[in-house]
Amino acid sequence: MLRGTLWLLLLMPLRPPGTQGHRGAKSQGQAAEEPAPWPGVQRLQEQLRTVGALSRRYWTLFSCSVWPDHCEDQEAPAPPLGWSLPLWGRRSLDRLAEWFCRFQDCCARGGDCRISNNLTGLESDLHVRLHGQHLASKLVLQAVRGYLETPQVDKALALSFHGWSGTGKNFVARMLAENLYRDGLRSDCVRMLISTFHFPHPKYVDAYKEGLRRQMQETRRRCQQSMFIFDEAEKLHPELLELLGPHLEARVPEAQGAEPPRAVFLFLSNLGGSVINEVVLGLLKAGWSREEITLQHLETPLQAEIMKSADSSFGSSRLVKENLIDLFVPFLPLEYRHVRLCVRDAFLSQDLPYTEEALDEIAKMMTYVPEEERLFSSQGCKSISQRINLFLP
Numbered sequence: 001m002l003r004g005t006l007w008l009l010l011l012m013p014l015r016p017p018g019t020q021g022h023r024g025a026k027s028q029g030q031a032a033e034e035p036a037p038w039p040g041v042q043r044l045q046e047q048l049r050t051v052g053a054l055s056r057r058y059w060t061l062f063s064c065s066v067w068p069d070h071c072e073d074q075e076a077p078a079p080p081l082g083w084s085l086p087l088w089g090r091r092s093l094d095r096l097a098e099w100f101c102r103f104q105d106c107c108a109r110g111g112d113c114r115i116s117n118n119l120t121g122l123e124s125d126l127h128v129r130l131h132g133q134h135l136a137s138k139l140v141l142q143a144v145r146g147y148l149e150t151p152q153v154d155k156a157l158a159l160s161f162h163g164w165s166g167t168g169k170n171f172v173a174r175m176l177a178e179n180l181y182r183d184g185l186r187s188d189c190v191r192m193l194i195s196t197f198h199f200p201h202p203k204y205v206d207a208y209k210e211g212l213r214r215q216m217q218e219t220r221r222r223c224q225q226s227m228f229i230f231d232e233a234e235k236l237h238p239e240l241l242e243l244l245g246p247h248l249e250a251r252v253p254e255a256q257g258a259e260p261p262r263a264v265f266l267f268l269s270n271l272g273g274s275v276i277n278e279v280v281l282g283l284l285k286a287g288w289s290r291e292e293i294t295l296q297h298l299e300t301p302l303q304a305e306i307m308k309s310a311d312s313s314f315g316s317s318r319l320v321k322e323n324l325i326d327l328f329v330p331f332l333p334l335e336y337r338h339v340r341l342c343v344r345d346a347f348l349s350q351d352l353p354y355t356e357e358a359l360d361e362i363a364k365m366m367t368y369v370p371e372e373e374r375l376f377s378s379q380g381c382k383s384i385s386q387r388i389n390l391f392l393p
């Protein structure tokens, strides 16, 4: 249909303005010169022919990105102008395809085009954009890759991120959403729930339970692979935690051969943050390098701390007690050099020039603890991008 309209527009006869209807009023001499069209019109016709060729190429590319199968049997069509489209052209084409796919089922390969599972992208993001978290970076990639590459899974993957604020728990959750889903956090298949925002009042817990149950059912029904992120998990109401239990349990596959749906649950909390910091501080003072710290150093003290925390129901919930959480991921406290990298990234992401002095100055504005060593940023890399505004001319 789109194609038809385009051709219709291009095939419309072209005449210089004024050649129609006024002929009778013109002198004989002028009528005799009739066949020579205006030079301007000739140029326009040329341009339209180019546009015609271009739109054919755009059409081919568009239909290839929307219906990949349709493309393969055409044996790499060689359009007259070669394949190097201008960048803006490609971008708008991608936009158009994306928009089109919202209404139409696009992926002809039986896959779901909302799910991208780009593990290469995830690995690169964890490596390049996340600072000071060698342990979390390795653990998350291993766990997610293992889960997605297992042919038949019988349960959801549940990861629990622990650490002080600003250490990158949210950042990693977002990276996961962005690399596993075409639309990232806005995807139909991803739900991010923040305790103090979505479930602020304990007295409404029944309504929250109903809402959460419906939302989870709906999302899991619509998506073969869904993701649920619970931010501020330490503040989740015990009854909401209880509700999640059945979703994390292993279950018997329903039908033989049918691919069971997958789900990734992320719990983000600052539980155990202080104990992680204590262990890390102890190791650094004992002469270990940060990169030598492994899960073995942290696992036992972290789990003990989570389970004994009195002001949160998370540690005493079924999820923890019945080992429904697959992995507790510690996020280490950030040091000055990591904060400096975050500052640099903030400048780069806004396309702003920076100097080494500015990086130092902004990194120094953070508070470093403990009192004596002043080793760890108490806010991690939080609100760095707001701070750089103070340094703009």
Ligand SMILES: *[C@@H]1O[C@H](CO)[C@@H](O)[C@H](O)[C@H]1NC(C)=O
Binding pocket: 116, 118, 120, 121, 122, 124
């Ligand atoms: C995966 O992510 C990388 C890095 O962001 C990107 O270059 C690549 O094109 C992505 N691959 C797919 C298949 O989307």
